[in-house]
Amino acid sequence: xxxxxxxxxxxxxxxxxxxxxxxxxxxxxxxxxxxxxxxxxxxxxxxxxxxxxxxxxxxxxxxxxxxxxxxxxxxxxxxxxxxxxxxxxxxxxxxxxxxxxxxxxxxxxxxxxxxxxxxxxxxxxxxxxxxxxxxxxxxxxxxxxxxxxxxxxxxxxxxxxxxxxxxxxxxxxxxxxxxxxxxxxxxxxxxxxxxxxxxxxxxxxxxxxxxxxxxxxxxxxxxxxxxxxxxxxxxxxxxxxxxxxxxxxxxxxxxxxxxxxxxxxxxxxxxxxxxx
Numbered sequence: 001x002x003x004x005x006x007x008x009x010x011x012x013x014x015x016x017x018x019x020x021x022x023x024x025x026x027x028x029x030x031x032x033x034x035x036x037x038x039x040x041x042x043x044x045x046x047x048x049x050x051x052x053x054x055x056x057x058x059x060x061x062x063x064x065x066x067x068x069x070x071x072x073x074x075x076x077x078x079x080x081x082x083x084x085x086x087x088x089x090x091x092x093x094x095x096x097x098x099x100x101x102x103x104x105x106x107x108x109x110x111x112x113x114x115x116x117x118x119x120x121x122x123x124x125x126x127x128x129x130x131x132x133x134x135x136x137x138x139x140x141x142x143x144x145x146x147x148x149x150x151x152x153x154x155x156x157x158x159x160x161x162x163x164x165x166x167x168x169x170x171x172x173x174x175x176x177x178x179x180x181x182x183x184x185x186x187x188x189x190x191x192x193x194x195x196x197x198x199x200x201x202x203x204x205x206x207x208x209x210x211x212x213x214x215x216x217x218x219x220x221x222x223x224x225x226x227x228x229x230x231x232x233x234x235x236x237x238x239x240x241x242x243x244x245x246x247x248x249x250x251x252x253x254x255x256x257x258x259x260x261x262x263x264x265x266x267x268x269x270x271x272x273x274x275x276x
Contacts (some may be wrong), residue, residue, distance in 0.1 A: 002193045005129055006150065007201055008043075014222035016209050020126050020195065021202040029106040036099060037107065039076040042179075043114035046107055048080035053140060056081035056098070060090060060165060069171035073179065075114065079101065108133050115178050119162070120148040126259050129156065132192035134184035136174055138162040155187040 003009065010050030011017070037044050047066075048057050055057045056063075056079075061084070070077050071093035104124065108116060109131040116128045120137035125147050128135050131152070135157035137148035148159040151181075158167060158174050178184055200208070229276035234237055 002195065004197075005126070005154075005191055009035060012222070014219065014224075015203060018202040018206045020130060020204055022123060023127060023130050023202070024105055027103075027106040027109050029110055030103060031069040033103060033107065035198045036078055036097065036102075037110050039112065041074050041076050041095065043069070044077050044110070044112045045073075045077045045115045045117060046080075046102070046104075046113055047076050047077055047117040047123070048102065048104065049119045049138075050124060050138075053119055054081055054085070055079060056083070060087055063087075063090060064163070065166055065168040065171055067091065067096065069167045069175060070096055071196050072172060073175055075179070078107065105131065115175075120144045120159070122147055122149060125151060127189050129188060129195055132185070132189040134178055134188050135162070136178060138166070155183060156191060156260065157184055157188070181194075 002017050004021070026072075033159075046068075052058050055066075067090065074097075075095065077096040080100075080102050081098050082100055082222075083092065086092060086098075101150050107113060108127050113131075113133055115136060116124070116130070116133050117136045117138065120135065120139050122145060125135060126271055135151050137151050137157055138161070139145045139148040139158040139159065146163070148161075151157045152159040158177065160170055160174060196204075198211050219251060226234060226273045
């Protein structure tokens with residue numbers, strides 16, 4: 001990621017952040033997709049689960065709540081998938097339009113696009129933040145949960161794990177929260193301005209530093225000396241051993257001093273009793 005949308009960290013000179021390297025600076029929507037984003041409704045919602053998860057292949061009990069919740073909002077829904085693969089007995093609302101392939105960043109940056117419903121993969125989340133569009137995150141596995149939590153914590157969207165019981169009520173409440181509360185759009189637009197504000201693009205940064213390392217034959221001067229430390233030095237085991245040893249020795253000395261004092265006291269009491 002990038003510190004502007006994740007968190008600042010103390011990094012060494014040989015660690016260069018290039019989050020958003022895949023993003024286009026001026027995405028232009030292909031003409032054949034312009035009709036998909038035209039609507040007489042309030043706007044367009046984009047729904048996609050990336051390349052690994054096909055939305056139309058989800059079980060009926062997962063798809064049905066989506067269809068029911070999306071049918072109740074005055075927005076056009078652009079869904080990445082094949083309509084022919086949806087179960088025939090499911091009723092697809094008239095405002096949902098399936099498209100087999102979509103240029104994601106170009107669609108997200110279109111002014112008619114109001115909300116991104118996603119599994120919250122890292123690349124897709126970066127594209128949505130770059131374009132200033134809020135995210136309804138439905139994470140499925142691995143890093144998606146961490147990215148969805150980041151989105152939720154920063155106020156860029158909401159998170160509903162897809163593996164949980166996703167009901168029509170949950171989805172409807174989340175959709176109305178997005179579409180009626182402007183705070184999500186304001187927060188993600190603010191993040192977009194910060195994310196875009198760079199001296200050079202992530203791609204140019206990656207090219208420069210790659211060439212820098214080549215020019216300086218590995219750029220060993222950027223490496224931390226910690227990389228050359230032995231195992232026990234790196235984890236300070238020698239220092240830890242000394243501290244533990246000092247602790248044991250100190251405890252042993254204190255124990256013997258107290259034992260000596262106690263012995264002297266007992267002998268003194270015995271001597272005193274004999275005198276009496």
